Amino acid sequence: MNEPLLELCGVSKRFKTFSLENVSFSLPGGMFMGLIGPNGAGKTTLVKAILGLVRPDAGEIRFQGRDLMQEGAALRQRIAYVPDEPKYTTGVRLRTLKDVYAGFFLTWNEARWEGLMTDFGLDPAKKSNTLSLGQRTRFALTLAMSRDAELLVLDEPTTGLDPVFRRELLQRLSSTLDERRSILFSTHITSDLEVSADLVTLIRDGEVVFSQPQDVIRETWGVVKGGIDLLDADVKALFVGLRTSACGFEALTNDLEGARGRFNGHALVDRATLEDILVLMGRRKTNA
């Protein structure tokens, strides 16, 4: 099967204060894709569009080659979703919430769920309203991971989760990947993605800035740090993002090799981390 597992083509959605414009990217089977971007860039809207919670004004979303907007009801059997800040009906035990959830899906692994509940430190007899946000997120993860879903979509699941748990979660998630299964993981903690993500899509101000494999990103994007005196109009034009301070400047380039050559000896040129790219690119497009 050569078609990607998930494909977005020209997805647009207009809200009063914000809009998604012409978002396109694809997620092949067997890949872990990180979705990053500033707050308000549209990551959650995108995720909601995939889950049918929001209807795009234009564009297509295809899952396994089929139109998600038309056939979402059936296709969601194969998609597992962990929402941002999961909420559950109050006064209901986790065990009951699980029974309700499992009843909707054809694939459900009870043994795996019990194992995950233990590993994540959750008691099935507890009631949903006694849990903290971190615990509710862990619970949502146990539910999503106890199915054999082909696409796992996680919207900011790691806020409030400690580094030990996060590392182990990412390892666990990575181990579930096979040619049929993929993961879409939206997060603000970009350092988590550096190790686990195969692909990274950056959304800013409602648009896709790039959607590339990590190794390509590592070879393309760089950070240049140097003294203010180096900054003239020509130099500025080379950069995609720039921050200046009293001591110097920090700039983002999408031509790492070129920058290395040009600034050799005059400034520090290093591979950009995902966080560097986000911070230096800024929240909105200002200039090209």
Place this chain on the structure above:
Amino acid sequence: MLNLLKRDLKLHWCAMVLPYVIVMLVMGAIVISNPDSALAVAVTMGALVIPFLPMAIHLRENSQGTLADLVALPGSRKALVSLRYIEALLFSAVMVSLAHLDTWSAQSAAAHRFVPFDVLDRTGFALTTMPLLICFAYPMPFTLRWNGKGLAVAFAILYVLILGIIGLMRLFPLKEHVGYSRAFARFVMYLMDHPGQATSGFLALFLVLFSVSYLLSLKAFSSREF
């Protein structure tokens, strides 16, 4: 659909369904233990307000933030709307049966002063369908589109309409020495004398209005975003 019904029962049993059941049972006990009271009648009438329950469940899901989860499940929005309509019919059927039992047991002279039970029996269908229409079918599309505020608006509109009708009745009195209430009483007598026509009339009205409500609800919910 069965999944969805089971889900509602499991999630909302304690907070919503059980209280209603308890209240119904208590009301039933009142009626049975004291069938001669007008209270029994009032209580029985109260049972007919059950059609609010599916809407109340929907509003609870909305306010607790679990409605989005419901929509993200593998199933269509149409199924979710149908769920509420099926629940409304189911709950009404159960409650109306119980209410009927109550009314039969409450047939006493005292009760008869307040409600003519023979009228109830014959216009029973009207009595069960009217609450369904007023408490559920009418406000549901508003609620699906605009939640709690929608519900309030729906009843505000209804209130204004009723005031308007009363106003109109004042403005345009019927022919002399025929008041509206007289006309209405004549209408009710007609229905009682022709129960077959009354029942089929109400049935037709109910089916039409219920279906219109269903279609409006489908439209209202399909465009809702989360």
Place this chain on the structure above:
Amino acid sequence: MKNLLEIRHLNKNYGSFALQNVDLDVRSGAITGLVGANGAGKSTLLKLVLGLLPPDSGEIFIFGQDAMCDSIALRQRIGFVQESPTLYSHLPVRELGRMVASFYPAWNEAAFKRLCSLFELPLKTPFSKLSQGTRMKTALALALSHDADLLLLDEPTSGLDPLVRREVLELLLEVIQDENKAVLFSTHITSDLDRVAGHVAILKNGQLVLAGAKDELLESWALVKGGEELFSGPLKDRCRGGQRTELGLTLLCEGAEGIKRLLPSDALLERPSLEDLVYFHGREPEAPCAH
């Protein structure tokens, strides 16, 4: 350079959980980061320092004074941000500013305004209607606007995107440019600690399992990667945490110098990242690591 906060042998028993014998110093002119799982005791520790909870035993000295003496002047020099801040939620940001200002004589309205615009805070929206991230930014703006000498922040960057996190961290760095100020903040995001923390402390199950200057810590620990035979060697006594993966064994070992001699030839020696230190100290060790 002095210790603005000193915690000595602090104990607090909470029934199912207990802080045990915690010793911690927060030096002026520096940022100290506190890491640990939820339930490890970070919030409890901060509450004890703030005087919101009485300790069972031990001492806390703030600005050299016993914190238990409960002086108002002392508290006015402390700025804090609590986890999931639920300040008077019906008030809008502007009113919150006025309210908090009344408690602190050193309130700086200009600084508050600057922070509000930096964080793009909606001044008229009630606090409860704000998103998690905006609430956090509001709490930070309030804590940073009265020239506090000691800042105690419980997960101040939780839920914030990298851009805002960077702004917050840069603000904290600005604060400690003044040698008489200090910051203690707890976080789950180790990359933030990498960026600004001079000192790090790791809490696990109520105990401080590691504390010290970040650079020193990174130099004195080593990450060793190899096969199963690593466990049977003399490394066993030095190793503080380990993990088995399909590729083999990874151990975190103490005493980077001298370790090279003890390694089998095919083992890899690496400098750990802060994240590695936090990870291996934070989890339950797999099999025979000492400790």
